[in-house]
Amino acid sequence: MALFHFHLFDSKGRCWSAKYFIRYSMPEEMKKGSVIGNVAQDLGLDLKRLRSGRARIVTGENVHYTELKTDKGILVVNERIDREQLCGDVTPCSFSFEMILENPIELHRITVEVLDINDHAPVFPNKDKAISLEISESAVVGVQFPLQSAEDLDVGQNALQDYILSPNDNFILKQHANPDGSKYVEMVLQKPLDRERRPHFSLKLIAVDGGTPQRSGTVNIDVTVLDANDNIPVFNQTIYRASVVENTVKGTRIITVNATDADSGSYGHITYSLSKMKGSAADVFSIDENTGTIYVSGQIDYEKDRKYEVRVEAKDQGGLTGTSKVIFEVIDVNDNAPVINVMSFSSPTSEDSPPGTTIVVLNVKDADSERNGEIKCSIEGKLPFKIESSLTNYYNLISDQHFDRESVSEYNITITATDFGSPPLSSSTKLHLKISDVNDNAPLFDKSSYSAYITENNSPGFSIFAVSARDSDWNQNARISYLLEDTQVSGSSVSTYVSLNSDSGVLSAVRSFDYEQIKQLQLVVKAQDGGSPPLSSNVTVKIIIQDQNDNPPQVLYPVQTGGSVVAEMVPRSADVGYLVTKVVAVDVDSGQNAWLSYKLQKATDRALFEVDSQNGEIRTIRQVSDKDAVKQRLSVIVEDNGQPSRSATVIVNVAVADSFPEVLSEFSDFPHDKEYNDNLTFYLVLALAVVSFLFITCLVVIISVKIYRWRQSRILYHSNLPVIPYYPPRYSDTLGTTGTLQHVYNYEVCRTTDSRKSDCKFGRAGSQNVLIMDPSCSGTMQRMQSEKSILDEPDSPLEVTPWPAYLSLFVCEEISVCKTLASCNIFQFTFHANVITGFCIFSISVLL
Numbered sequence: 001m002a003l004f005h006f007h008l009f010d011s012k013g014r015c016w017s018a019k020y021f022i023r024y025s026m027p028e029e030m031k032k033g034s035v036i037g038n039v040a041q042d043l044g045l046d047l048k049r050l051r052s053g054r055a056r057i058v059t060g061e062n063v064h065y066t067e068l069k070t071d072k073g074i075l076v077v078n079e080r081i082d083r084e085q086l087c088g089d090v091t092p093c094s095f096s097f098e099m100i101l102e103n104p105i106e107l108h109r110i111t112v113e114v115l116d117i118n119d120h121a122p123v124f125p126n127k128d129k130a131i132s133l134e135i136s137e138s139a140v141v142g143v144q145f146p147l148q149s150a151e152d153l154d155v156g157q158n159a160l161q162d163y164i165l166s167p168n169d170n171f172i173l174k175q176h177a178n179p180d181g182s183k184y185v186e187m188v189l190q191k192p193l194d195r196e197r198r199p200h201f202s203l204k205l206i207a208v209d210g211g212t213p214q215r216s217g218t219v220n221i222d223v224t225v226l227d228a229n230d231n232i233p234v235f236n237q238t239i240y241r242a243s244v245v246e247n248t249v250k251g252t253r254i255i256t257v258n259a260t261d262a263d264s265g266s267y268g269h270i271t272y273s274l275s276k277m278k279g280s281a282a283d284v285f286s287i288d289e290n291t292g293t294i295y296v297s298g299q300i301d302y303e304k305d306r307k308y309e310v311r312v313e314a315k316d317q318g319g320l321t322g323t324s325k326v327i328f329e330v331i332d333v334n335d336n337a338p339v340i341n342v343m344s345f346s347s348p349t350s351e352d353s354p355p356g357t358t359i360v361v362l363n364v365k366d367a368d369s370e371r372n373g374e375i376k377c378s379i380e381g382k383l384p385f386k387i388e389s390s391l392t393n394y395y396n397l398i399s400d401q402h403f404d405r406e407s408v409s410e411y412n413i414t415i416t417a418t419d420f421g422s423p424p425l426s427s428s429t430k431l432h433l434k435i436s437d438v439n440d441n442a443p444l445f446d447k448s449s450y451s452a453y454i455t456e457n458n459s460p461g462f463s464i465f466a467v468s469a470r471d472s473d474w475n476q477n478a479r480i481s482y483l484l485e486d487t488q489v490s491g492s493s494v495s496t497y498v499s500l501n502s503d504s505g506v507l508s509a510v511r512s513f514d515y516e517q518i519k520q521l522q523l524v525v526k527a528q529d530g531g532s533p534p535l536s537s538n539v540t541v542k543i544i545i546q547d548q549n550d551n552p553p554q555v556l557y558p559v560q561t562g563g564s565v566v567a568e569m570v571p572r573s574a575d576v577g578y579l580v581t582k583v584v585a586v587d588v589d590s591g592q593n594a595w596l597s598y599k600l601q602k603a604t605d606r607a608l609f610e611v612d613s614q615n616g617e618i619r620t621i622r623q624v625s626d627k628d629a630v631k632q633r634l635s636v637i638v639e640d641n642g643q644p645s646r647s648a649t650v651i652v653n654v655a656v657a658d659s660f661p662e663v664l665s666e667f668s669d670f671p672h673d674k675e676y677n678d679n680l681t682f683y684l685v686l687a688l689a690v691v692s693f694l695f696i697t698c699l700v701v702i703i704s705v706k707i708y709r710w711r712q713s714r715i716l717y718h719s720n721l722p723v724i725p726y727y728p729p730r731y732s733d734t735l736g737t738t739g740t741l742q743h744v745y746n747y748e749v750c751r752t753t754d755s756r757k758s759d760c761k762f763g764r765a766g767s768q769n770v771l772i773m774d775p776s777c778s779g780t781m782q783r784m785q786s787e788k789s790i791l792d793e794p795d796s797p798l799e800v801t802p803w804p805a806y807l808s809l810f811v812c813e814e815i816s817v818c819k820t821l822a823s824c825n826i827f828q829f830t831f832h833a834n835v836i837t838g839f840c841i842f843s844i845s846v847l848l
Contacts, residue, residue: 036076038075053101053102068099094113116158136229141191145321148205157211173205233259233320239326243331246331253294257272272287273313343363348434352403356399363395376420397431406473410433413430437474442537467507483502498523525539549589568580570657573658582618596641597641599611
């Protein structure tokens with residue numbers, strides 16, 4: 001065994017793979033299963049590597065003489081090896097093959113030399129038929145008679161080594177060697193013949209080899225002594241040379257040999273023949289016995305035999321023979337196309353394989369020689385591959401750039417091997433390479449963001465919208481799951497509002513939405529693939545809640561107070577277009593659902609008032625006359641623009657009068673509850689007595705203080721007491737015409753412990769006089785707000801009422817409010833009494 005180690009380097013100087021060349025020697029005819037050598041030990045490989053690398057023997061030949069036992073790492077005989085059948089007479093005789101391993105790919109060349117054993121004896125052609133020689137008795141001493149050569153299929157020492165002629169007195173043997181090492185023999189006359197003494201000789205020619213044990217072959221020689229023919233045919237050339245192109249058509253003339261004989265008559269007539277030839281030459285050539293022309297009679301194949309040597313004999317009728325040699329040089333033609341064998345093919349190949357990855361290992365052979373046997377491999381089309389040569393007749397298909405399965409998932413590769421002959425011959429093989437997927441693409445949504453719409457008051461479980469993402473990967477790497485990111489919406493988790501189907505990406509409502517509470521949701525949806533590790537991407541989804549007309553208009557002004565009556569005063573001197581009041585309403589809906597329109601539904605006198613449909617302003621449409629009733633009741637309906645529309649109704653009470661007494665007389669006729677009359681009389685009288693006592697006491701104290709101060713300063717009254725002016729009713733329009741409330745309206749409510757039966761309510765709106773009438777009271781209290789205090793102008797010419805007189809007036813007003821005992825309950829009366837008492841105490845403190 002011989003072991004050689006070498007490396008292969010690519011064009012960039014990188015080591016492709018370590019290679020070993022192993023040579024074994026073995027005798028022929030070994031039994032099947034005989035061990036040739038321990039490959040694993042000789043290559044330094046362990047058995048696990050042989051098994052994991054799927055070690056195997058590859059060869060382009062049809063006969064597999066050897067077998068690799070991967071479990072033991074040994075090379076054994078697989079079929080009977082006959083050296084003579086394998087190599088003929090070529091020495092040394094060997095055959096080569098490659099052992100290939102994968103993951104990574106390695107190639108190791110193994111050559112097995114077959115040693116010859118002496119299993120063949122020398123054999124003469126027609127050994128059962130004797131060699132007949134006719135020799136003239138006049139043959140001179142030294143004349144040579146060519147004899148048939150024996151053939152021994154063995155080589156070397158086991159081949160034919162010697163010829164032995166049976167003992168005689170007339171002939172000896174003379175041996176010659178051909179250029180190829182083969183031997184032929186001639187029988188030489190060493191003593192003249194005498195036909196009269198011995199006309200016939202019977203000899204034996206023995207051919208022996210040098211093997212152990214020695215083998216031999218025998219043929220008989222019958223010599224007939226003829227009459228004298230003392231000239232032998234002589235060729236004009238000792239050696240003839242000719243060239244013949246392989247695949248030459250049968251019957252083609254190649255060369256003509258020529259011999260002459262100095263004898264005359266029958267002894268001078270020459271016939272030509274080809275001596276018994278060794279090998280296949282006897283089936284390839286033939287000669288015309290009369291003309292000496294040699295023709296092609298068989299198939300000439302350069303790949304089998306590149307040169308032929310034949311011996312031509314010229315024999316006269318006297319039995320003398322002359323010989324010459326003809327050497328035929330076979331000219332190769334390009335008659336063999338390259339043969340492509342796929343040794344290893346890695347399919348599918350991962351798309352993340354780096355450039356330079358070996359995909360296919362090819363063995364390409366061409367039986368022709370020189371340029372006809374030189375091969376180049378190419379790839380059809382523009383593909384990301386290239387071919388590099390590794391060992392002799394071996395080519396690797398390697399990747400030339402990165403793969404992208406999403407762009408190209410498979411390749412149809414056609415590899416063509418072409419020789420350099422003329423014309424060139426080629427052969428092709430087609431390979432189908434699949435690219436396996438790697439999770440290198442994240443899911444992509446078809447939009448950068450989504451907007452979805454849902455109408456409020458939806459049913460839970462309603463499907464709102466479906467997001468969609470795609471992944472250009474394949475199989476599990478492209479399986480997308482949709483996830484809802486946990487974000488907060490108004491302090492609550494988004495999952496309490498919507499749910500997401502992880503497979504279909506459908507967003508569904510978890511609850512019913514209310515546009516007035518939440519107008520939109522913004523959430524984040526994540527699309528995640530099933531790769532390892534998984535890749536994902538996010539998208540923002542905005543869910544916009546659409547309004548429904550589910551809320552009726554709400555009237556903010558005038559306030560509907562239940563038991564109390566709110567009235568707007570209109571002087572009888574009011575002109576056409578006089579602004580009485582403004583109905584203020586809002587709608588919590590949006591859009592056209594919140595567009596409000598106002599319409600006068602009912603009115604005491606429709607010819608007196610009108611309502612602006614857009615801003616709700618109530619104005620007079622004619623001049624107010626004395627004949628118009630003081631008490632006017634208007635019913636205004638407020639409608640939105642929704643489908644279907646919703647509405648609200650408000651009652652507006654209008655008092656057409658120039659003074660409060662006139663108003664009081666009209667608004668005092670209200671029904672009263674009679675069940676409290678008896679109980680209230682006693683409390684009313686008691687309250688009046690207490691108030692009267694307090695009033696008289698206050699007057700005494702005030703008079704005393706006044707007299708004291710008059711004595712001191714002789715000034716009856718000089719003080720900076722606050723003055724409460726009285727302004728005529730007026731209305732300031734600051735709300736515009738938009739139909740919405742632009743100012744803040746404040747309302748003060750005064751409730752008693754028995755307010756569910758009766759109550760007094762006091763309302764105050766900016767810059768407006770309002771009359772509040774309680775049905776349980778017979779009078780009306782007017783509260784006024786002034787835009788500017790008189791106290792800010794100490795020099796104002798306005799008349800200031802003295803506090804005692806003002807207090808008396810105020811008491812009278814309060815008494816007139818509850819002049820009818822049946823019209824007020826005890827709580828209302830107590831309230832008025834407390835007011836009077838408070839003013840009295842305040843007046844005393846001011847005077848003091």
